[in-house]
Amino acid sequence: xxxxxxxxxxxxxxxxxxxxxxxxxxxxxxxxxxxxxxxxxxxxxxxxxxxxxxxxxxxxxxxxxxxxxxxxxxxxxxxxxxxxxxxxxxxxxxxxxxxxxxxxxxxxxxxxxxxxxxxxxxxxxxxxxxxxxxxxxxxxxxxxxxxxxxxxxxxx
Amino acid sequence: xxxxxxxxxxxxxxxxxxxxxxxxxxxxxxxxxxxxxxxxxxxxxxxxxxxxxxxxxxxxxxxxxxxxxxxxxxxxxxxxxxxxxxxxxxxxxxxxxxxxxxxxxxxxxxxxxxxxxxxxxxxxxxxxxxxxxxxxxxxxxxxxxxxxxxxxxxxxxxxxxxxxxxxxxxxxxxxxxxxxxxxxxxxxxxxxxxxxxxxxxxxxxxxxxxxxxxxxxxxxxxxxxxxxxxxxxxxxxxxxxxxxxxxxxxxxxxxxxxxxxxxxxxxxxxxxxxxxxxxxxxxxxxxxxxxxxxxxxxxxxxxxxxxxxxxxxxxxxxxxxxxxxxxxxxxxxxxxxxxxxxxxxxxxxxxxxxxxxxxxxxxxxxxxxxxxxxxxxxxxxxxxxxxxxxxxxxxxxxxxxxxxxxxxxxxxxxxxxxxxxxxxxxxxxxxxxxxxxxxxxxxxxxxxxxxxxxxxxxxxxxxxxxxxxxxxxxxxxxxxxxxxxxxxxxxxxxxxxxxxxxxxxxxxxxxxxxxxxxxxxxxxxxxxxxxxxxxxxxxxxxxxxxxxxxxxxxxxxxxxxxxxxxxxxxxxxxxxxxxxxxxxxxxxxxxxxxxxxxxxxxxxxxxxxxxxxxxxxxxxxxxxxxxxxxxxxxxxxxxxxxxxxxxxxxxxxxxxxxxxxxxxxxxxxxxxxxxxxxxxxxxxxxxxxxxxxxxxxxxxxxxxxxxxxxxxxxxxxxxxx
Ligand code: FES
Ligand code: FES
Numbered sequence: 001x002x003x004x005x006x007x008x009x010x011x012x013x014x015x016x017x018x019x020x021x022x023x024x025x026x027x028x029x030x031x032x033x034x035x036x037x038x039x040x041x042x043x044x045x046x047x048x049x050x051x052x053x054x055x056x057x058x059x060x061x062x063x064x065x066x067x068x069x070x071x072x073x074x075x076x077x078x079x080x081x082x083x084x085x086x087x088x089x090x091x092x093x094x095x096x097x098x099x100x101x102x103x104x105x106x107x108x109x110x111x112x113x114x115x116x117x118x119x120x121x122x123x124x125x126x127x128x129x130x131x132x133x134x135x136x137x138x139x140x141x142x143x144x145x146x147x148x149x150x151x152x153x154x155x156x
Numbered sequence: 157x158x159x160x161x162x163x164x165x166x167x168x169x170x171x172x173x174x175x176x177x178x179x180x181x182x183x184x185x186x187x188x189x190x191x192x193x194x195x196x197x198x199x200x201x202x203x204x205x206x207x208x209x210x211x212x213x214x215x216x217x218x219x220x221x222x223x224x225x226x227x228x229x230x231x232x233x234x235x236x237x238x239x240x241x242x243x244x245x246x247x248x249x250x251x252x253x254x255x256x257x258x259x260x261x262x263x264x265x266x267x268x269x270x271x272x273x274x275x276x277x278x279x280x281x282x283x284x285x286x287x288x289x290x291x292x293x294x295x296x297x298x299x300x301x302x303x304x305x306x307x308x309x310x311x312x313x314x315x316x317x318x319x320x321x322x323x324x325x326x327x328x329x330x331x332x333x334x335x336x337x338x339x340x341x342x343x344x345x346x347x348x349x350x351x352x353x354x355x356x357x358x359x360x361x362x363x364x365x366x367x368x369x370x371x372x373x374x375x376x377x378x379x380x381x382x383x384x385x386x387x388x389x390x391x392x393x394x395x396x397x398x399x400x401x402x403x404x405x406x407x408x409x410x411x412x413x414x415x416x417x418x419x420x421x422x423x424x425x426x427x428x429x430x431x432x433x434x435x436x437x438x439x440x441x442x443x444x445x446x447x448x449x450x451x452x453x454x455x456x457x458x459x460x461x462x463x464x465x466x467x468x469x470x471x472x473x474x475x476x477x478x479x480x481x482x483x484x485x486x487x488x489x490x491x492x493x494x495x496x497x498x499x500x501x502x503x504x505x506x507x508x509x510x511x512x513x514x515x516x517x518x519x520x521x522x523x524x525x526x527x528x529x530x531x532x533x534x535x536x537x538x539x540x541x542x543x544x545x546x547x548x549x550x551x552x553x554x555x556x557x558x559x560x561x562x563x564x565x566x567x568x569x570x571x572x573x574x575x576x577x578x579x580x581x582x583x584x585x586x587x588x589x590x591x592x593x594x595x596x597x598x599x600x601x602x603x604x605x606x607x608x609x610x611x612x613x614x615x616x617x618x619x620x621x622x623x624x625x626x627x628x629x630x631x632x633x634x635x636x637x638x639x640x641x642x643x644x645x646x647x648x649x650x651x652x653x654x655x656x657x658x659x660x661x662x663x664x665x666x667x668x669x670x671x672x673x674x675x676x677x678x679x680x681x682x683x684x685x686x687x688x689x690x691x692x693x694x695x696x697x698x699x700x701x702x703x704x705x706x707x708x709x710x711x712x713x714x715x716x717x718x719x720x721x722x723x724x725x726x727x728x729x730x731x732x733x734x735x736x737x738x739x740x741x742x743x744x745x746x747x748x749x750x751x752x753x754x755x756x757x758x759x760x761x762x763x764x765x766x767x768x769x770x771x772x773x774x775x776x777x778x779x780x781x782x783x784x785x786x787x788x789x790x791x792x793x794x795x796x797x798x799x800x801x802x803x804x805x806x807x808x809x810x811x812x813x814x815x816x817x818x819x820x821x822x823x824x825x826x827x828x829x830x831x832x833x834x835x836x837x838x839x840x841x842x843x844x845x846x847x848x849x850x851x852x853x854x855x856x857x858x859x860x861x862x863x864x865x866x867x868x869x870x871x872x873x874x875x876x877x
Pocket of ligand 1: 041
């Protein structure tokens with residue numbers, strides 16, 4: 001089945017099994033590999049991306065359901081390397097990643113969080129994101145999200 | 157070899173100045189001695205009988221035409237920051253800024269790969285000398301070459317930020333490399349004194365930061381080969397299962413399927429995409445023989461002190477007879493740690509391309525040279541035809557010290573004749589993995605009238621965690637028990653006149669492996685919990701009680717431990733009044749010369765233990781990358797909280813019961829406490845940082861609960877009722 005949608009701003013068309021999870025469409029068919037596989041069961045958040053502005057675990061979304069929608073992956077979060085999204089800026093400043101594997105999912109979830117809540121408290125962050133990181137970068141994730149919110153508010 | 161090919165490699169040879177160096181003058185220097193020294197040092201530092209490789213390196217460093225320096229890391233980056241540490245050490249002696257060093261993993265076909273896995277928190281410490289020596293040698297060679305060209309004395313040549321200069325003359329390293337044909341053999345250069353360090357010990361950004369933030373960092377699952385097919389393995393959720401029968405009729409008809417491969421108990425669906433393979437794999441009907449019937453109670457019974465083979469690993473004075481003398485009361489407690497899994501975020505995976513006389517493997521492993529050996533055996537091919545490339549690892553924690561899926565990928569690729577990518581499902585990771593085994597500990601002590609420990613014994617029951625992998629069955633027999641990995645940290649460091657420690661080794665019918673900090677984790681939990689209980693019983697402050705047993709002024713470890721505890725008192729506010737409802741606990745460990753201690757504050761909220769604040773003091777000797785060390789401490793705190801409060805793997809009817817993250821909860825953002833970290837440099841050489849801060853976390857939490865409630869919890873994960 002042919003499905004049309006927007007991926008990181010670009011009109012995209014794909015002809016695959018409509019039940020194929022979006023994660024595999026993005027990674028294996030469209031070769032954007034920032035979005036990761038961690039569990040395939042919506043339990044870890046490694047595959048988080050944005051669908052029409054919502055942070056969604058793409059491993060559990062059949063591609064047919066995104067027809068006509070706007071998908072943003074980490075590759076499309078920032079305008080350019082020179083003009084990084086506040087989340088990525090803050091992630092650089094706080095040196096969040098260790099192994100890095102979970103980070104794309106965390107950044108996508110975090111970008112959505114600060115959009116909705118421009119001044120998140122520690123508790124807002126702790127309750128707002130349930131992604132898994134095994135390296136234990138959580139303390140830096142909290143710092144970086146608060147820093148990103150700060151950058152965001154300065155920019156506006 | 158065709159003419160064209162020859163001239164290409166000759167050109168490459170000339171462009172790559174350091175291959176010239178590597179090929180002629182420095183070959184012996186680069187190739188053997190630092191490697192030998194490094195492995196020797198590692199063996200020394202770990203007290204391990206290590207199997208040592210004599211793999212031939214192509215090169216270690218390469219000065220590229222754009223004046224950057226390529227460092228092919230023999231150690232694997234799995235998040236712990238080893239690339240950054242090595243790059244900092246090299247940049248320091250090469251007199252270049254850190255951004256001039258590009259790091260990638262060496263490959264087994266041409267790299268300086270060691271036969272010992274990346275692990276044991278030993279990479280930076282073991283390479284601290286060799287990397288700097290090689291870098292300093294390169295710098296001196298560049299200076300000598302420039303001096304010759306400019307007709308000045310070597311001492312008149314200065315190096316700064318990748319540029320050589322003398323008077324008005326100036327050239328980049330790249331330029332000198334390009335214009336030098338013969339290199340003079342340098343004397344062993346003197347290394348910079350600590351006071352002259354410009355990079356080591358300073359704040360830097362980790363070298364793999366940007367790709368990890370931009371999403372361009374490549375892991376195994378992100379790698380590809382042209383014309384590659386995907387394989388999904390069909391596995392039984394039961395341990396040791398073998399195939400009775402297979403019905404793959406439906407699966408074969410599934411869209412995109414290329415082949416169903418069955419080779420012994422290896423069953424795989426090969427298809428054009430992962431999704432196609434995965435969908436078809438669900439349609440394969442298999443009947444399994446499930447000979448492993450292990451129950452949780454069997455495991456507990458097997459791993460119990462008194463069972464298995466005893467090896468006494470520490471004996472001072474006559475602890476055992478004092479404990480038996482019936483004169484005073486013996487304080488005796490038992491502790492247990494559960495089986496656990498690594499749950500690294502990136503599942504194991506591999507890509508293999510098997511050709512007639514050439515095998516390419518791409519897999520994220522902590523031991524690429526072992527991957528090569530396993531593949532050689534699996535497809536019966538000579539080792540030197542195999543080239544193992546290692547992308548970044550999405551976490552290791554010991555899980556990727558096991559061979560992973562390279563052999564499976566190679567077998568399938570050989571049968572199908574195409575490059576194959578294969579990876580585990582999360583369920584495979586949980587149920588078909590290798591595990592941290594459960595342990596049992598019995599501690600006994602007698603106190604003097606003035607509340608000092610007169611005699612203490614520790615008996616640890618544990619399966620072998622790793623020694624069998626290193627020295628084989630016979631080696632393990634000779635050693636008596638695995639006191640090197642599973643028994644690591646079983647000994648007692650305190651100055652007590654009578655002490656005795658034994659490790660009881662039992663085999664369990666479960667695949668066992670190393671898990672971050674290996675034996676240090678269960679042993680520190682048991683010993684330090686016991687020490688906290690003794691202090692509590694004696695009505696003494698937990699830190700004072702320890703300081704009273706750290707008295708040997710001639711013992712550097714003891715002296716550094718004192719300093720760590722004294723710093724912890726000050727930094728954690730140990731002596732300040734506690735808020736209501738708060739308990740404080742502490743623990744300390746000596747993990748291969750790194751001394752780590754934590755003071756932890758807990759509360760009990762709605763019947764649950766909540767870690768509020770963790771103050772860490774770590775003396776890891778020479779600081780290389782302070783921010784990197786702090787990140788490792790934070791990671792250890794989170795993993796420590798996770799393993800203390802939540803993690804437990806159980807077995808039922810020969811099946812690991814937890815198959816998904818939902819059944820094996822891990823610490824998350826909501827568990828983040830306030831974390832303070834303080835670094836002490838008690839020595840001029842760096843020791844490990846990736847594991848030492850982990851072990852004190854569990855016993856310090858237990859100590860805090862004891863302090864708050866008067867209740868001693870002795871089994872992980874902690875349960876209040
Ligand atoms: S891979 Fe989608 S939530 Fe884990
Ligand atoms: S950085 Fe490794 S899992 Fe999060």
